[in-house]
Amino acid sequence: MDAIRDGDLQKTPEIQLDGDTKNYIELSIPKDVTCYNVTRNESVTNGTINIYGGDSFYLTAQMDADGQYDSGELFGSIKDDWKILTLTSGEGKEDIGVFESESTSADPVSFTVNWLEQTKISLLKKDRDTDEPVAGAVYGIYKDYKCRELLMEMPETDENGKTSSDYLDKGLKQVYVKERKAPEKYLLDSNVYPVDVETEKEIELTVYDVSENVEQENQPTEIHVTKVDAVTGEMLEGAVLQVADEKGNLVEEWTSTKEAHVIYGLPEGEYILHEKMAPYKEGYVSASDLTFQVSEESVTEVEMKDEYSKIDISVQDQPTGKALPGVTLQLLDEEGNVLKEWVTDGKPYRVEKLPVNEELILREAAVPKGYVIPKEAKFIVTDTQEIQSIEMKNARVSEPTSVSEKTSAPKTGDALHLLTLFLFAGLLSFIVLAVLVIRRRKRYGQEEE
Structure with a gap:
C-alpha cells in the first residue's frame, strides 16, 4: 500500500x-x-x-x-x-x-x-562581492520555468544566509527557484535556477545577491545574456544555459525566459556560454558555444541564437534510384498524430522545426500506379545544426502476365491442325471398322458351307 x-x-x-x-x-x-x-x-x-x-x-x-x-x-x-x-x-x-x-x-x-519519494532544497544566500551570508532573502519554488506556478515559498534566509524548503515530491522531476523578495539594500536576483529533484534526497543551492549601494568606482561587472530564435529574432524560452570560466568551472546555470538573464559581479576575463539543452520539443537544436569577454568598463551583451531542426525527405524508384513524384507522405509523432502531409514533386521536401530527440514515423499513404507501398520508417531527429536526410525507396509491382501466356489453349494457327487430326482419326476408325465387318462376314460364309 x-x-x-x-x-x-x-x-x-x-x-x-x-x-x-x-x-x-x-x-x-x-x-x-x-x-x-x-x-x-x-x-x-x-x-x-x-x-x-x-x-x-x-x-x-x-x-x-x-x-x-x-x-x-x-x-x-x-x-x-x-x-x-x-x-x-x-x-x-x-x-x-x-x-x-x-x-x-x-x-x-x-x-x-x-513511503513517499520526496526531497527538499536547502539554499545558501551570499553577497557577490564579500562572499558573506545574507539574511532576509525570500525565494519561491515554481513548477514551470516561467515562474508562474508557485509550488511553495521558502522562509527568509537567516543570519547564516540559510533557508530550507518543505518536502517536494520527486515525481516533479525538475523545479525552478527564483527570488521573490530581495534583502534590504540588495538588488533583486532575476535569475531562474533549475533544480533536479528526482535523484537526490536533499539538494543544496548557493545563490548570490549584489548590493545596490556599491560606490560607482567599485560597480560590479554586469552581463546580459539573451537567447533568441535565429530566424525571427524573438526571445526564446526554455533553453537551459550555462556560463563557465576559461578553466571550465561552472559559474551559473539557468533556464531562458522572455527577458535577458543578468549576471552581476563576475571578475574580468574570458567566459564561455554553453547551451546545455535547447527547447527540443519546439524543434530547436543546440547552438555552438560562445566565448565572450567581461569588462568593468561597460555592460557585456551576449546573444545566442537557436536554429531549427532541418530534414530533407525524398522518395526514389528502387530499380533506377530516380526521384519518384506523386507519393503522398505523412509525418507522425509517437502517438500517431499527423504532423505533416504532402505529395512529392520529384524533389527533396524540407521539413523544419520537428521535435528533436523524439521518435517520429514516416509513412506513405498513397503511391503512383504500379508501385508498392513500403513499410513505414521510424527515425529520430538528432540535435545538430546540419541538414539531415531520409530516403524512401519504392519497389515496382511485378509486370502482369498476358492472357496468352497464362493459358495453355491453342493459338489460332493451331486450330486447323487439330481439326485435320480429328478428321484423320475419324477416317482411320471407319476403315478399321469396315475391315472387321468384312472379315466377320467371310467367317460366317465358310461356316455355312
Whole structure:
C-alpha cells in the first residue's frame, strides 16, 4: 500500500484486521515508524504491538522516510485453527491478505508500505562581492520555468544566509527557484535556477545577491545574456544555459525566459556560454558555444541564437534510384498524430522545426500506379545544426502476365491442325471398322458351307 501525506507526517490508510477476537498478530515496528492501534488506543515506536481480530490500525513515519516498510510473515497467535483472518483497508479496496485454516496449519500473510519519494532544497544566500551570508532573502519554488506556478515559498534566509524548503515530491522531476523578495539594500536576483529533484534526497543551492549601494568606482561587472530564435529574432524560452570560466568551472546555470538573464559581479576575463539543452520539443537544436569577454568598463551583451531542426525527405524508384513524384507522405509523432502531409514533386521536401530527440514515423499513404507501398520508417531527429536526410525507396509491382501466356489453349494457327487430326482419326476408325465387318462376314460364309 502507498503512504499519503498527513501534515508533517506520512501515514498509511487505516487497516482493519478481521477475524476471531481471541486471535492476534504481532507487528514489529522499527525506530522510525509508529504503529497506532486505533481500537485499543495504543501506539508503539521501535518495538512490537499486538493487533487482534476486529482491531483497526495505521502506521506513520517522518517526512524524510523513504523506501518501504515490510511487515514480514504474520502468523496468528492461534496457529493451528484461527478460523478466518483478513487484513483490509477501510477504503473499499481489495484485501491486503487472506489466510484460512480448516485443520492443523495456517499460512502467513504480509503487507508492505511504500513511503513517499520526496526531497527538499536547502539554499545558501551570499553577497557577490564579500562572499558573506545574507539574511532576509525570500525565494519561491515554481513548477514551470516561467515562474508562474508557485509550488511553495521558502522562509527568509537567516543570519547564516540559510533557508530550507518543505518536502517536494520527486515525481516533479525538475523545479525552478527564483527570488521573490530581495534583502534590504540588495538588488533583486532575476535569475531562474533549475533544480533536479528526482535523484537526490536533499539538494543544496548557493545563490548570490549584489548590493545596490556599491560606490560607482567599485560597480560590479554586469552581463546580459539573451537567447533568441535565429530566424525571427524573438526571445526564446526554455533553453537551459550555462556560463563557465576559461578553466571550465561552472559559474551559473539557468533556464531562458522572455527577458535577458543578468549576471552581476563576475571578475574580468574570458567566459564561455554553453547551451546545455535547447527547447527540443519546439524543434530547436543546440547552438555552438560562445566565448565572450567581461569588462568593468561597460555592460557585456551576449546573444545566442537557436536554429531549427532541418530534414530533407525524398522518395526514389528502387530499380533506377530516380526521384519518384506523386507519393503522398505523412509525418507522425509517437502517438500517431499527423504532423505533416504532402505529395512529392520529384524533389527533396524540407521539413523544419520537428521535435528533436523524439521518435517520429514516416509513412506513405498513397503511391503512383504500379508501385508498392513500403513499410513505414521510424527515425529520430538528432540535435545538430546540419541538414539531415531520409530516403524512401519504392519497389515496382511485378509486370502482369498476358492472357496468352497464362493459358495453355491453342493459338489460332493451331486450330486447323487439330481439326485435320480429328478428321484423320475419324477416317482411320471407319476403315478399321469396315475391315472387321468384312472379315466377320467371310467367317460366317465358310461356316455355312
